[in-house]
Amino acid sequence: MTQPEPRRKALTIDPLKVSPPLGAALALLGVERGMPLFHGSQGCTAFALVLLVRHFREAIPLQTTALGEIETILGGLDNLESAIRTLATKSKPAVLGVCPTALTDTRSEDMAADLRLLAQRLGDDLGETLLVHAPAPDFIGGLQEGWGAAVKGIVDAAAKPRPRRAGHITVLAGAHLTVGDLDLLRDTIEAFSLTCTVLPDLSGSLDGHVPEAWSPVSLGGTTRAELDDLGAAAAVLAIGEHMRPAAELLSERTGLPVTVLETLTGLKGSDRLVAFLSEVSGRAAPTVVRRDRSRLLDALIDSHFAAVGQRVAVAAEPDLLRAMVTLATDLGCTVPVAVTTTKAPGLETLPVNRLIVGDLDDLETTAREAGGCDLVIGPSPAIRAAKALHAPLVRVGFPQVDRVGSQHDCFTGYRGTRQMAFAIANAIADSHAEHHLRPPHTSEAPHDSPAPVAAG
Amino acid sequence: MLTDRLAPVFDEPACATNRAKTDAQKKAGCKTKGPTPGAAAGGCAFDGAKISLQPIVDAAHIVHGPIACEGNNWDNRHSASSGSDLYRRGLTTDLTELDVIHGGEKKLWKAIRQAIEKFDPPAVFVYQTCVPALTGDDIRAVCAAATERHGRPVIPVEVPGFVGSKNLGNRLAGETLLDHVIGTGEPETTTPTDICLIAEFNIVGDLWQVEPLFKALGIRLLSRLTGDARYREVTWAHRAKASMVVCSQAMVNVGRKMQERWGIPYFEGSFNGVRATSEALRTFARLLVEQGADADLIDRAETLIADKEAEVRRRFAPFRDILAGKKVLLYTGGNKSWSIVSTLQDMGMEVIGTSVRKATDHGKDRARDLLGEEQKLFGAIPNAEMFRMLKEGEADIMLSGGRSQFVALNARRPWLDTNQERHHAYAGYEGFLVLAERIALTLTAPIWQQVNGPAPWEEGYAP
Numbered sequence: 009m010t011q012p013e014p015r016r017k018a019l020t021i022d023p024l025k026v027s028p029p030l031g032a033a034l035a036l037l038g039v040e041r042g043m044p045l046f047h048g049s050q051g052c053t054a055f056a057l058v059l060l061v062r063h064f065r066e067a068i069p070l071q072t073t074a075l076g077e078i079e080t081i082l083g084g085l086d087n088l089e090s091a092i093r094t095l096a097t098k099s100k101p102a103v104l105g106v107c108p109t110a111l112t113d114t115r116s117e118d119m120a121a122d123l124r125l126l127a128q129r130l131g132d133d134l135g136e137t138l139l140v141h142a143p144a145p146d147f148i149g150g151l152q153e154g155w156g157a158a159v160k161g162i163v164d165a166a167a168k169p170r171p172r173r174a175g176h177i178t179v180l181a182g183a184h185l186t187v188g189d190l191d192l193l194r195d196t197i198e199a200f201s202l203t204c205t206v207l208p209d210l211s212g213s214l215d216g217h218v219p220e221a222w223s224p225v226s227l228g229g230t231t232r233a234e235l236d237d238l239g240a241a242a243a244v245l246a247i248g249e250h251m252r253p254a255a256e257l258l259s260e261r262t263g264l265p266v267t268v269l270e271t272l273t274g275l276k277g278s279d280r281l282v283a284f285l286s287e288v289s290g291r292a293a294p295t296v297v298r299r300d301r302s303r304l305l306d307a308l309i310d311s312h313f314a315a316v317g318q319r320v321a322v323a324a325e326p327d328l329l330r331a332m333v334t335l336a337t338d339l340g341c342t343v344p345v346a347v348t349t350t351k352a353p354g355l356e357t358l359p360v361n362r363l364i365v366g367d368l369d370d371l372e373t374t375a376r377e378a379g380g381c382d383l384v385i386g387p388s389p390a391i392r393a394a395k396a397l398h399a400p401l402v403r404v405g406f407p408q409v410d411r412v413g414s415q416h417d418c419f420t421g422y423r424g425t426r427q428m429a430f431a432i433a434n435a436i437a438d439s440h441a442e443h444h445l446r447p448p449h450t451s452e453a454p455h456d457s458p459a460p461v462a463a464g
Numbered sequence: 465m466l467t468d469r470l471a472p473v474f475d476e477p478a479c480a481t482n483r484a485k486t487d488a489q490k491k492a493g494c495k496t497k498g499p500t501p502g503a504a505a506g507g508c509a510f511d512g513a514k515i516s517l518q519p520i521v522d523a524a525h526i527v528h529g530p531i532a533c534e535g536n537n538w539d540n541r542h543s544a545s546s547g548s549d550l551y552r553r554g555l556t557t558d559l560t561e562l563d564v565i566h567g568g569e570k571k572l573w574k575a576i577r578q579a580i581e582k583f584d585p586p587a588v589f590v591y592q593t594c595v596p597a598l599t600g601d602d603i604r605a606v607c608a609a610a611t612e613r614h615g616r617p618v619i620p621v622e623v624p625g626f627v628g629s630k631n632l633g634n635r636l637a638g639e640t641l642l643d644h645v646i647g648t649g650e651p652e653t654t655t656p657t658d659i660c661l662i663a664e665f666n667i668v669g670d671l672w673q674v675e676p677l678f679k680a681l682g683i684r685l686l687s688r689l690t691g692d693a694r695y696r697e698v699t700w701a702h703r704a705k706a707s708m709v710v711c712s713q714a715m716v717n718v719g720r721k722m723q724e725r726w727g728i729p730y731f732e733g734s735f736n737g738v739r740a741t742s743e744a745l746r747t748f749a750r751l752l753v754e755q756g757a758d759a760d761l762i763d764r765a766e767t768l769i770a771d772k773e774a775e776v777r778r779r780f781a782p783f784r785d786i787l788a789g790k791k792v793l794l795y796t797g798g799n800k801s802w803s804i805v806s807t808l809q810d811m812g813m814e815v816i817g818t819s820v821r822k823a824t825d826h827g828k829d830r831a832r833d834l835l836g837e838e839q840k841l842f843g844a845i846p847n848a849e850m851f852r853m854l855k856e857g858e859a860d861i862m863l864s865g866g867r868s869q870f871v872a873l874n875a876r877r878p879w880l881d882t883n884q885e886r887h888h889a890y891a892g893y894e895g896f897l898v899l900a901e902r903i904a905l906t907l908t909a910p911i912w913q914q915v916n917g918p919a920p921w922e923e924g925y926a927p
Contacts, residue, residue: 018574019526020534020558021582027532049594049625050499051508055536057867062540062885067847067870074499080598080626091502098503110530111594111626114564146530147561218915219874222851389539389554409540 012351012363021369022389024323025349026406028144029107030056031154031183032161033070036105036142038181038208039162039235042226043101044142045071047088047119048109049080063407064214064415069225071095075111084112089126096130096137099224102232103138105158110146119143138232140165150349151406152250152325155183159207160254162235167261170239177204177288178241178264180255182248184328184405185272187215188418193247193272196281196421199297200289205234205241214415239264243288247272248327249354270354272420273331273428274338275304281421300422307426308339311433316340318436321375321397322360323368323386324405326352331419332385332404333358335428344378347371368393383436398443400435402428473635476717499629505844505867508625510593511537512633515884516714517589517621517640519665519690520698521545524585527556528572528603529593533625534558541884544669546692550583559595568601576610576618586695587617587645597624617695619644631822634663634714641689641698642721649699651686656757658686659748660704660728663715664735666691667884670891674735677745677772677892681764683752689718702726706751708733708744713798713824729755732826734799735891737807738776742769772893780811783900786908788812793853795845795864796882797822802831804863804882809834811900816859817842847871861907876915878906 033044033056046053053072060068073087088106095104108119123141127134142161144154159180177197181190190211197204212228219227239262246255246268259266267284271277278301282293293301320341322332329348336343343360347370355363361378364370368386372393375381384394387405394401408414418424499506510533518525518541527534538554545551557575559568576588588610592603603620610618621640623633651658659678664671671691678685687693687701701707702722707730709719719730729751734740749765790813794804801823805815815835819842820828831841845853850868853859854875862872865883872879880902882890890899918925 017578018557018571019576019578019582020554020556022554023531023535023538023556023558025531025558026535027530029532030536045502049508050504050506050629051511051625052532054505054507054511054630055532058540059536061866061870067874071502072499072504073501074504075626076498076628077626080594087501090500094500094502110532110559111598114595114598145561146532147559147564150531150535218876222848222871222874224847 010358010360010363011356012348012365014351015364015366017366020367022392023367024347024371024387024390025150025367026059027056027146028149028151028154028157029109029142029146030059031151031156032105032107032142032144032158033154034060034151034183034210035155035158035162035208036103036107036140037068037213037226038210038229039103040212040226040229040231041100041102042105042213042229043069043071043095043099043103043224044105044107045073045091045095046107046109047073047084047117048075048111050074052109052111059407059409062409064216065412066214066216069099069223080111080115083115083117085117085122085126088122089129092126092139093130093133096134100135101137101225103140103162103235105140105142105161107142107144107154107158113145113147136232138165138235148350150325152183152248152327153350155208156250156254159251160257162207163238163254163258163261166235167238167258168236169262170237172242172264173240174242175202175289176241177202178238178244178258179204179206180244180246180251180258181206181208182246182251182327184248184325184331185420186417187211187415189272189420189424192418192421192423196297197285199294200285200291202285202289205238206230207235207238210415216413216415238262243267245269245284249330249352250327271327271331271334273425274334275308275425277331277334278304278420278422278425297422300426304422304426304429307429311429312339314433314436314440315429317342318382319344319378319380320383320385320432321345321347321371321381321399323347323371323384323390323393325349326355328405330355330358333360335425336385336432339429339432341383341432344381345371345374347374372396382439383432385432400439402431402435473632473639473717476635476720507630507633509623509627509629509633509636510591510625512630512635512714513621513623513637513640514591514633515541515630515665516634516637516663517690518551519543520589520693520695521551522548522586523695524550524553524555524579524583524588525591526572526575526579526588527591527593528559528568528575528596528601529556529591530559530595531556533591533593541665542668542886543665543691543884544667544672546672547694550585553583555579564595564599567599568596569603569606572596572601572603572606573610576606577614580614580616585616587619589619589621592620592622592624594624594626597622597626617644617648631713635717638715638718642718645695645698646718646722647699647702647725649696651697651700651703654686654703655684656705656755657681657683657752657761658704659683659752660687660689660701660707660722661685661691662689662707662709662718662730663711664688664691665711665884667889668886669889670735670895673889673894674741674892677741677768680768681745681749681761683748683761689715702728704728705755705757706730706748708748710734711798713822713827716824732799734803735895736800736803738773738810738893738896739806740803741892741896742773745769776893776896779897780900783904784812786904787900789814790860790907791816791858793850793859793862794818794882795850795862795868797865799823799827800882802827802834805831805834807896807899808863810896811903813903816840816853819843819845851875861903876912878909878912880906
């Protein structure tokens with residue numbers, strides 16, 4: 009048991025965390041014709057927009073209520089109304105998600121009441137647009153918390169009791185699943201002759217396809233019809249601990265049974281998914297799935313030679329952290345340091361030496377205190393810490409600003425775990441070849457070169 | 465307080481937008497035509513200030529605010545440094561609910577101390593954002609006390625996002641430099657050819673493409689505001705003999721006030737393209753000679769310009785046929801709205817339109833002169849319209865910033881980044897050739913033919 013160490017520094021250096029409203033926006037972009045709206049100053053939207061663009065390299069629909077000084081002091085209801093009216097009448101989104109920001113939270117605006125009032129006042133102007141409240145305060149957590157809040161908001165606005173539909177699963181996908189992961193998950197579900205609705209479904213919107221026409225709203229994702237039918241399923245499968253509140257609400261509204269799988273990364277997590285699908289479908293695992301499991305076993309065996317005994321430092325949001333620590337330790341690595349963004353339930357059971365709620369500078373300094381590490385797993389900004397530690401970086405999580413195609417990287421299920429096991433083993437092997445195939449303690453060894461740290 | 469400091473910025477006489485206003489409009493400030501909720505694009509004042517000051521590479525830049533202000537934003541511009549990379553670190557107080565309730569001043573005080581202990585910077589910039597401005601954190605008081613305690617400048621940058629646009633933030637950053645930095649230091653020596661560049665941010669090393677030109681003329685780059693600057697050189701910018709405002713929309717107030725306070729003549733110019741670069745060198749030579757530099761500087765400048773222009777003509781030859789007559793849609797901001805127009809024309813390309821939504825009046829005039837027709841000056845173009853223009857072949861290529869790139873890319877048309885996220889420097893004579901090469905490479909890239917060809921299930925497909 010390793011209790012998370014709370015942050016003690018007043019100064020955050022190189023944040024691991026991005027803002028919860030950014031996560032909420034991303035979830036809303038996983039809905040077809042979705043449009044997130046930040047209730048705050050223009051910058052709140054601009055920064056999130058630029059970062060999402062840098063990661064996905066796709067157009068990102070995201071709007072702002074553009075609060076100025078006066079509205080900040082007197083209240084921004086008029087701006088909110090005018091923004092919703094403009095969007096609902098011009099862009100006609102299927103789902104318009106309103107995300108408060110730190111600015112409106114600090115004013116303690118009662119957004120839920122405001123939105124009820126506005127829905128009445130807007131009347132016909134709102135048309136077919138479903139108005140969703142995504143309360144993800146900037147002050148608590150990061151991307152995954154905002155994502156979870158937005159999904160809960162969508163469930164709250166859309167879920168109704170529906171007749172059960174045998175052979176169909178409603179999947180609530182966590183923020184730590186990539187487009188590639190969602191594709192794999194859908195394939196696996198369909199391999200059991202089941203069908204599914206995935207919410208949110210970035211594999212339809214931010215999968216990097218080339219559209220025929222320009223769209224001011226998201227280009228795909230969970231459809232409005234599917235949202236109305238979230239309750240028409242045999243079961244709800246939620247992936248990631250941060251999806252539990254949304255899943256419980258969905259169960260409450262629809263009476264469907266809920267299964268929360270903490271992670272689909274690693275052999276055990278993938279096995280649990282397959283056991284669940286067998287149970288729901290009443291079918292034994294099909295050949296293709298069995299074959300994939302066998303390949304994973306071989307991959308784990310092949311990968312463990314490079315990985316066993318290696319020290320891995322991980323920086324990720326709680327559910328992704330859980331996935332990565334699980335796989336790294338499954339392969340025989342140790343985890344001297346894990347850094348995460350918030351104190352989420354269940355993290356204390358992770359087999360790590362130190363678990364810090366902190367930033368990328370904590371990753372670097374703590375790993376150094378622990379005598380260094382052989383591999384860093386984290387988002388692209390962790391490259392600085394990795395270089396300073398002379399360790400390779402295996403990239404997971406958000407953002408990945410220096411890579412193209414990161415949305416198609418896979419980390420879950422038998423296939424995704426296999427790819428990730430190879431990535432870990434190969435990164436360690438490369439680094440080993442670069443640093444260690446020379447006599448010990450030679451002065452010209454590259455890993456003795458000065459670290460690229462900031463000069464004062 | 466902050467309102468008092470905003471008033472002079474709205475009153476900036478060197479800003480053409482302000483000059484055209486009535487007194488009542490001036491009083492209302494730059495937000496009379498505020499952004500439309502639900503249909504707005506662009507950053508906030510904090511964004512603008514950070515962009516303007518962060519290129520001071522050896523300073524610590526601490527953002528006092530919740531995670532959205534820095535967590536989503538750090539290290540996202542390609543301002544380059546020849547030394548320290550402290551400016552690229554993401555430093556923030558990451559305010560939480562408790563800080564909002566109890567106030568964030570103590571946390572900021574500690575954060576400043578921790579930054580100084582860890583990085584030992586010559587100065588610290590502290591950026592005020594919306595939330596602590598709303599809860600009333602007095603960052604001026606904290607910075608004043610920290611300056612005394614730590615024996616080095618800790619400078620408050622009061623730019624909560626809600627006060628206005630990114631451009632307002634650029635200017636507030638300029639005011640901050642005038643209030644707290646410029647004039648607080650002295651260079652070891654001065655020369656008759658000391659110059660200052662204002663609002664040049666050394667994006668991917670733009671500055672390094674023009675520095676050798678000044679060196680060749682014996683002109684000393686005394687202070688760079690702020691690309692690749694060390695804090696110290698900003699403190700003695702007031703000893704320059706002449707200055708140039710490079711992105712005039714961003715910091716024209718600094719040029720104007722340096723002239724007012726210290727008698728330093730300034731001009732608005734650009735290093736985008738051959739013509740603009742030659743003009744900048746010529747103007748500097750003239751101003752410096754007027755200020756007492758040796759008169760032969762003017763002739764030497766002309767010789768250098770002639771040499772360089774001849775060299776550019778020679779090295780441009782391989783690109784001439786590729787670029788000739790190609791139609792460009794330009795969607796950018798600031799001085800680029802016009803300076804890139806002349807550059808592209810010099811390359812033999814046809815600019816079908818430029819957006820002047822973020823240009824000064826001076827900039828609009830220049831764009832109009834270059835294009836000859838009012839219709840080619842656009843305001844904001846809706847994305848759907850840009851998409852159509854590209855799809856229907858009205859333009860062969862779009863040059864713009866990162867956000868509008870997908871309009872072109874989704875239309876499967878060539879696009880080139882001309883804003884801060886680009887990976888190539890386009891300044892000066894060297895930059896002209898780099899830009900020509902990049903455009904040529906993009907236009908002739910084999911992918912365009914592939915991605916626009918028919919799929920196997922479409923008409924016209926041939927294996």
